[in-house]
Amino acid sequence: MTASPPAIHFEHITKTFGGVTALDDVSLTVLPGEVHCLAGENGCGKSTIIKIITGVYQPDAGAEMEIFGHKLSAITPTIARKLGIDVIWQDLALFPQMSVAENIAFEAVLGNVPRVVRHSKMRDKASEVLQRLGVNLDLEAPLHTLSVAERQIVAVGRALVGEAKLVFMDEPTASLTKSETDKLLNIVDKLSADGVAVVFVSHRLAEVLKISSRVTVLRDGKLVGVYGTEGMTQSRLTELMTGHTFDSVVAAQDRNDAPTVLEVKNLSRRGEFKNIDLTIRAGEIVGVTGLIGAGRTELGHALFGMSRPDSGEITINGAPVRFRSNRDAIACGVAYVSEDRLTLGLVQPQSIADNIVLPVLDKILDKLGLFSAAKKEKTVHAWINDLAVKIGHPDDPITTLSGGNQQRIVLAKWLATKPKLLILDSPTVGVDVGARAGIFEIVRKLASEGLAILMITDEIPEAYYNSDRVIHMSGGEFTGEYDPRTSTIHQIEEAVFA
Template sequence: MIEKSRELLEKIGLRVDPRVTVKELTVGEMQMIEIVKATSKNARIIIMDEPTTALTDVETKKLFEVIKGLKNQGIAIIYISHRLEEIFNICDRVTVMRDGCYIGEDLVRNIDRDKLISMMVGRKLEEQYPYLKIKSGKSVLEVKNICDRSRIKNASFVAKEGEILGIAGLMGSGRTELAKLIFGEYKKTSGEILLDGKTVDINSPMDAIKNGIAYLSEDRKKEGVVLNLSVGNNMTLANLKAYEGPIGKINKKLEKDDYNIYSKKLKVKTTGYHQLIKNLSGGNQQKVILAKWIMMSPKVLIIDEPTRGIDVGAKKEIYEILNQLKKDGKAIIVISSDMEEILGISDRIIVMSEGKITGEVSREEANQQVIMKYAVGIS
């Protein structure tokens, strides 16, 4: 049995001891084990649903090599992905579904990115970032020379009402760390945070929430939702005090009324209040998290990787929600590793490198070359 397992593992290029436990494996190795399980049963068709979501670039490259090997053995692969570059990299034909309906299909060699996006969302590429130009208002959040022990160094910036402030930078530049420092998840060692011109002490996420600062994590499943709770419970989780009834019990009617209002307002596709959130798509989970924070009427909304793991159609719906929040006068900070997204939706952009803010540009000045210059530390 061990030798047979070893043979199957080596067949796909995975050199691990068959006797190791699953918890000792990386996510990429576990993905490969699933493929081994399928091939060991002589499967002729393998369905892969978003297989690279949690993989590193190296693991993704290895997975693609395995997929090509399986194709050469005559095994059919149905590959479900929102990542367009993957479709063009490994697929022969592409079928597009939208809102549960078949839209069309074509050979990959006959289609380009613009046409594929148009099929997926019913719109052209240039319509993907529905920028809303409005006059920004007063400064809501002001950060002055904040630092922590090692990650963030003298960061200063202003976020204004009615604007989206983008934060760009390479991986490891300190974007997420800066957000968590402002939100109180990390402790600052020096510097000052002001809201509406007044200094506030933020030593924990609870302090941030009380002061009207909301943070949507880049890791939706670990830090954004409680997977085994319902959609309704997740949506009201940050604002439970608003639903307190007699003897500390939750007023379920009031909670469900607000769920109905916000699920409709944000176009959450769900079977209802009681559906488990883990059974929703990534885009709908993100809308529920947005609703959770919008319901507490924050002054500042910090969103880390707002559309990671979300299909193209849901992305535009998220951008439209952000535009509505701009109209409502919210100060919105968006952190994104997607250059097109940052350029497409931001009013201003600050750029980070090695824990420092290395540049700030207006929407009119911003382009990929300017952003990259600051991102690699060239001022």
């Protein structure tokens, strides 16, 4: 048997965007039929390398690229596809107005030469793929009528339709239920047995270790190393991904004497969360962790007035509240740092100064009710200094800042509203590892000044080392509470990944 060439063999991949290095001399080799995992935290360059391999981005000069033995000097999406490479994107890249069948069998309509579309053939192909996945979907339904989980299945199906020999799956299981995930993992096994290589990009460490044979770890755009999964533990993998040997000290304290800021009783919203009881005291940091889709962000939205709960009570500083919109919530002293800084947290192309004053426009008016440039400058300066944000000029676009500094601006804009309760939803997403400690330093300082903080996060260690209490949320309910002083991090990890 002659040694077959690797499915992909990429070396010296560097990519810079306007001075920011996203990838720095990274290499990635995947063997045919192998289940490989690409691991690393958000912002480590995983998505960028996928985009380079599939021809969406061109790497900087000096890259060596080989796909199934073909040496390539440049890759376009068409070439990548022709060579058998397919991707399931994290944002799915599906077509919402088109039918399920057409989305799955979209492959059939590609090509530059016009041909007649055979709708019945597309339907057959789509139903065949769905059968392989063991899922039942209405093939004629327009995609936008499907749930997110169902769309994910369609995206998986689309990749399976092509004669792909290497499939990237970018967080494919993020929004699937346990049984859907198990089905998907079975499919991955089957593909691998058929000789199709699968590169898995996933946050769920348990999954990574269970399914893949090798794992390539990236951190901050650099290659950490390639490791076999045999004998690898979750905590060792976490360490490789974050670069932290978590010898951090548990910061939890007893806050039972402090006055109650937020009290939630029996809060429910259909399809999102149910029977939530939660108390947060002044100065207390409560971490809520669990898998994506557990209803954590939805709870955050309800507490911030973006959605209305069906039943239950919310009390702030002893007064019952009912929010009609987030404006009511802000007026009651609630602030919400969104997990989606790019599209919800900041108004991206606008300036740093304007982003800071956006929620506190009332506070920078002069006697005539017009903006006072002096007051605005004072507010902006105060917060930039207070949170030690590194900026060029306050009038520069917010996009000129690094992820960590952008997150400080988000904190600044909310602190300017003088909140009583701060909801942090995945506060370190897209923040460099080095800058994360700085963010938590600020968070802890805020708590010590009496702010009540609800911290939603995927990263169990973050919750464990920075919260006074850690709550595990699953299937829309609170399923466990841990005191970091008396529990170990493994107990929480076991509960979450079980």
